[in-house]
Amino acid sequence: MKKIAWTLFCIPFFLFGCSGEQTVEVNNTVNNETDVGVREVINNSNEVYAGNAIFVDNQLLVAVQAKPWLDYKKKKIEKNLKKQIEEKFPDLEVFVSADYKLFWETQKLLEEEDEKKISDEVEKLKDLAKEET
Amino acid sequence: MDQQQYQQIEDKITPPTPYLKNIIKAFLIGGLICTIGHAITYFYIIFFDFTETTVGNPTAATMVFLAMLLTGFGLYRKLGQVAGAGSAVPVTGFGNAVVSAAIEHKTEGLVLGVGGNIFKLAGSVIVFGVASAFFVALIKLILVSMGVVEW
Incomplete structure (x- = not known):
């Protein structure tokens, strides 16, 4: 009985890994073209399983989540994505991060409507991402 | 015996x-x-x-x-x-x-x-931690200045 209960307890932990579909969300009230373009870039990267993109004025904040086994090359993934997006939209000021904090906060920003608040928050997150200590 | x-x-x-x-x-x-x-x-x-x-x-x-x-x-x-x-x-x-x-x-x-x-007990942990951190940083500094890796 104890053994069965233990096995049943353990099964969900093995199944968590199976629920994997790429989710990309973009907040964009201005331009449809950039929206699709950014979505495409994130979708094409097969090292990333989720991404949020926030547009404010001519700034773009992209927060992505690297696949579990690729966590160690986050910096490389960030660099690649940044390069790709900048190539596509040279007039945008792009900031890419694979940090969970930025992903969590941008998730909240997607539902935020107040433009001023979003802009402030994006500035704050950029500063936070540069923090080393 | x-x-x-x-x-x-x-x-x-x-x-x-x-x-x-x-x-x-x-x-x-x-x-x-x-x-x-x-x-x-x-x-x-x-x-x-x-x-x-x-x-x-x-x-x-x-x-x-x-x-x-x-x-x-x-x-x-x-x-x-x-x-x-x-x-x-x-x-x-x-x-x-x-x-x-x-x-x-x-x-x-x-x-x-x-x-x-x-x-x-913990003193040796600190000593070896600091010492090995120094040597790892030294190795990384050499590798960076040689252009093998980035910071």
């Missing part, structure tokens, strides 16, 4: 060490401690202004603090009996080493007792 005979008898009587069982226990409980640590990491990321780069310090501090409380209440000893290396290798083992030494030498006074002995 010479020494060899004695050794033979000793080997016969001593129960075999259950290596596999110990390893599994250490793996599971060490993993559990690390899972708790990861939960604390996410707690700090979500509710405070910490990123994945900066969250390591408060997490380690919290884990050490928890281990100190458990040591003070005498619970970490029981955990150590079951888990062995699983409870000593994570950073909680460091907290345990500091506090248990402090408690042990409390009767000898605050300065020469606690102050002199608090890092008796």
Whole structure:
């Protein structure tokens, strides 16, 4: 009985890994073209399983989540994505991060409507991402 | 009875060490401690202004603090009996080493007792930690200046 209960307890932990579909969300009230373009870039990267993109004025904040086994090359993934997006939209000021904090906060920003608040928050997150200590 | 005979008898009587069982226990409980640590990491990321780069310090501090409380209440000893290396290798083992030494030498006074002995066990961890960090940084500096890797 104890053994069965233990096995049943353990099964969900093995199944968590199976629920994997790429989710990309973009907040964009201005331009449809950039929206699709950014979505495409994130979708094409097969090292990333989720991404949020926030547009404010001519700034773009992209927060992505690297696949579990690729966590160690986050910096490389960030660099690649940044390069790709900048190539596509040279007039945008792009900031890419694979940090969970930025992903969590941008998730909240997607539902935020107040433009001023979003802009402030994006500035704050950029500063936070540069923090080393 | 010479020494060899004695050794033979000793080997016969001593129960075999259950290596596999110990390893599994250490793996599971060490993993559990690390899972708790990861939960604390996410707690700090979500509710405070910490990123994945900066969250390591408060997490380690919290884990050490928890281990100190458990040591003070005498619970970490029981955990150590079951888990062995699983409870000593994570950073909680460091907290345990500091506090248990402090408690042990409390009767000898605050300065020469606690102050002199608090890092008796953990001191080597700090010394080798600092020394190896220095050498790793030196190697990385050489590699960066040679252009093999980036910072």
